[in-house]
Every structure is written in C-alpha cells, then in structure tokens.
Amino acid sequence: MGEPGVLTGEHGVLAGAHGVQTDGRSTVTGSTATTGSPRGTGLRLEDVVVEYPGLRSAPPTVAVAGASLTVAPGEVVALLGASGCGKSSLLRAVAGLEPVASGHVAWDGADMDGVPVHERGFGLMFQEGQLFAHLDVARNVEYGLRMQRVPRAARRARVEELLEVVGLPGSGRRAVATMSGGERQRVALARALAPQPQLLLLDEPLSALDRGLRERLAVDLRAALVATGTTALFVTHDHDEAFTVADRVAVMARGHLLQVAAPHDLWSAPASREVAEFLGYQAFLPGVDGPRAVGPSGLVLVGVEGAAASGTVVSSVFRRGRTEVTVDADLGDGMRRYSVVGTAPGAGSTSSEVSYAAGDVVGIAVDATQTVPLLGA
Numbered sequence: 001m002g003e004p005g006v007l008t009g010e011h012g013v014l015a016g017a018h019g020v021q022t023d024g025r026s027t028v029t030g031s032t033a034t035t036g037s038p039r040g041t042g043l044r045l046e047d048v049v050v051e052y053p054g055l056r057s058a059p060p061t062v063a064v065a066g067a068s069l070t071v072a073p074g075e076v077v078a079l080l081g082a083s084g085c086g087k088s089s090l091l092r093a094v095a096g097l098e099p100v101a102s103g104h105v106a107w108d109g110a111d112m113d114g115v116p117v118h119e120r121g122f123g124l125m126f127q128e129g130q131l132f133a134h135l136d137v138a139r140n141v142e143y144g145l146r147m148q149r150v151p152r153a154a155r156r157a158r159v160e161e162l163l164e165v166v167g168l169p170g171s172g173r174r175a176v177a178t179m180s181g182g183e184r185q186r187v188a189l190a191r192a193l194a195p196q197p198q199l200l201l202l203d204e205p206l207s208a209l210d211r212g213l214r215e216r217l218a219v220d221l222r223a224a225l226v227a228t229g230t231t232a233l234f235v236t237h238d239h240d241e242a243f244t245v246a247d248r249v250a251v252m253a254r255g256h257l258l259q260v261a262a263p264h265d266l267w268s269a270p271a272s273r274e275v276a277e278f279l280g281y282q283a284f285l286p287g288v289d290g291p292r293a294v295g296p297s298g299l300v301l302v303g304v305e306g307a308a309a310s311g312t313v314v315s316s317v318f319r320r321g322r323t324e325v326t327v328d329a330d331l332g333d334g335m336r337r338y339s340v341v342g343t344a345p346g347a348g349s350t351s352s353e354v355s356y357a358a359g360d361v362v363g364i365a366v367d368a369t370q371t372v373p374l375l376g377a
C-alpha cells in the first residue's frame with residue numbers, strides 16, 4: 001500500500017496528527033479532522049455483561065463477564081483471545097447488535113443503552129468485507145456517503161483519497177468481482193472509513209486471507225487507521241495481527257479482559273501466568289528476584305553433562321537455520337513439553353549435530369535474555 005501520505009483538502013492534514021512515532025504508534029491524545037469527534041472521551045465500557053439465553057431451562061451462556069475498557073479518540077485497541085472467549089460478543093454489544101445484560105457502553109460520555117445500531121455513528125467491518133458484487137469499487141466505497149447525501153464532487157474526492165490510503169489509487173472503475181481477496185478487503189476498509197465513523201469496529205477483518213497477505217495487510221491497516229485518525233476497536237485471534245495493528249492490546253479469556261496494555265508492555269510485563277502462557281511464554285521458573293517467564297526461544301540445548309536440567313526428545317525439526325526440539329522434561333512448573341532451540345550450525349557441522357532422535361536425552365539451559373519477570377500469579 002505504501003506510504004499513506006498526508007490527506008489534504010476538506011479533511012485537513014491527517015498523517016501524524018497524534019504526535020506519533022515513526023510506526024504511527026501514538027500517545028493517542030490527539031485528534032484529527034476525519035474522526036467525527038475531534039475532542040471527547042471516546043469509548044468507555046463499564047462492567048459490560050453479554051449473555052445468550054440458554055435452551056429450555058438451561059442457564060444463560062455468559063459470553064462477556066464484566067468487561068471494562070476505554071478507547072481514547074484516535075486510538076486503536078485490539079481484543080485478542082482464543083476462539084469462544086467472547087471478543088465478538090463484546091464487539092457486537094458495542095455496535096448495538098447484542099443487548100448488554102448489565103453494565104454500560106458510552107461514547108463521549110453518552111450512554112449508548114437503547115441507541116439503535118444505525119444511530120450510534122459507528123462503522124462496522126467484518127471478515128468477508130461484504131462488498132456489493134454488482135457495483136464497482138467507487139460505488140462500493142461511496143455507499144455510506146450517498147446514504148449521508150454527501151454531494152457528488154465531495155464523494156468523488158473522498159473516494160479517491162481513500163483509495164490512495166488503502167493502496168488502490170485510481171481503481172474506482174474496477175469491478176469488485178475481478179479483484180483478489182486482499183484487494184477486496186482494502187476496498188471494504190475504504191468503504192468503512194469513507195463516512196468517517198466516530199468509531200470503527202472490525203471483526204477479524206483479515207482472517208479470510210492467507211498468512212503472507214494477512215501480515216502485509218495488517219501493516220497497511222494500521223497505516224490507514226493512523227492516517228485517517230480513526231478510533232478503532234479490532235477483534236482478532238491472531239497475536240501478530242493484534243501487535244501490528246493496535247496501540248493497545250486487550251487480552252481476553254473466558255469473558256474477562258485479563259490485561260490491557262501497549263504491545264511492548266504486554267510482552268515485557270505479562271500480568272499473570274495465564275496471560276504469559278497465552279502470549280507464548282513456555283516455562284515459568286524461579287529467578288533471583290522472583291518468578292520469571294521464559295519466552296519461546298528462551299530454552300537452549302546444551303550438553304547433558306553439567307546441565308541444570310535435562311529431558312527426553314519427543315521430536316525435532318530444523319527450520320530457519322536452527323534446530324527446534326520438543327522436549328519432555330520436568331522443570332517444576334507443570335508444563336512438561338518445551339520447545340528447546342539449538343544454535344545455528346557452524347560451517348562444517350554434520351547433520352547429526354543438528355538433528356535429534358526421539359528418545360535422545362538432552363541438556364537444557366535458560367537464556368536469561370529471553371525471560372521476563374512474572375508479575376502476578
């Protein structure tokens with residue numbers, strides 16, 4: 001998609017409007033000309049509970065069990081969690097598509113309780129984009145603007161600007177049926193951004209795409225949200241996507257928000273073992289100053305002799321220039337299975353030095369640089 005650039009004209013100068021760092025990760029205190037509400041307090045969720053009625057006399061399913069969260073104007077927050085944790089239910093409750101059993105959803109201090117979906121001024125974007133197949137790109141993108149009765153010339157200018165922002169400049173006349181999945185998602189994003197929603201809600205917008213495309217589009221999605229100053233709440237089960245797109249990531253499990261923090265803070269200071277495990281920390285060992293979580297590359301293969309710990313090889317793969325061995329071991333944290341990495345083989349090393357057979361006994365050491373303190377239990 002390239003550089004989202006600076007939008008000018010009726011929408012003002014937008015890029016960097018948050019006093020952002022080079023990747024656009026911002027302090028989110030600023031405001032921009034494209035968001036509906038340049039000032040204000042943004043989205044506030046207070047103890048939100050979402051329930052689905054049980055069948056016959058069964059108790060209701062509590063999908064969201066009291067979630068509190070704020071999204072500041074211009075901020076992008078990801079709801080990250082495993083399938084079934086309640087993230088879509090929470091997003092739908094914000095949109096007004098699902099009733100809130102208790103608690104509050106407020107925008108700029110105004111309670112949204114009872115406000116119908118179309119009167120909230122929120123934009124929605126879903127997995128498949130849901131474009132109108134019989135309309136060309138420009139007609140799709142300007143759809144919301146027509147609904148708002150924006151005059152034709154302003155609509156055209158806005159469409160052009162947004163196609164630029166999503167990396168499809170000049171493609172307004174293309175038929176959406178001739179576009180790839182990734183291009184369609186870009187069009188869907190432009191369409192969602194066009195009416196300048198005060199809040200954009202995105203439910204797994206990239207998950208229908210293949211991995212490589214998803215990674216590229218995640219970067220572009222962030223760039224587009226930052227360039228347009230859009231406040232966004234974004235649902236995903238993909239860690240990399242959440243870390244790439246969001247200013248802050250809210251980790252969700254069993255209907256609860258376990259921790260809400262900026263990507264780096266989340267990774268370097270997981271609030272609990274549950275969060276750390278979810279992020280991919282694989283071992284939990286005592287350290288000098290208390291317990292430490294060991295990252296995905298934090299256990300290293302060493303000779304058995306003199307090693308602090310040892311285990312039995314379950315399987316071994318050689319990829320990205322190093323050996324990764326799944327080892328069965330008892331490190332005292334109840335995990336049992338660990339991924340232990342070898343160093344890159346030097347010139348002249350033999351295949352037997354980089355491959356391990358099931359049943360081999362190997363030594364395990366901890367690379368202290370790949371550990372972080374574990375704050376909570």
Ligand SMILES: Nc1ncnc2c1ncn2[C@@H]1O[C@H](COP(=O)(O)OP(=O)(O)OP(=O)(O)O)[C@@H](O)[C@H]1O
Binds near residue numbers: 086
């Ligand atoms: N319409 C519904 N009726 C009854 N139960 C529902 C309904 N929708 C969701 N649930 C249940 O609520 C819980 C949360 O579902 P939700 O779709 O919010 O999770 P999710 O984290 O978005 O999952 P996924 O990533 O698989 O979409 C799950 O236990 C699910 O089975």
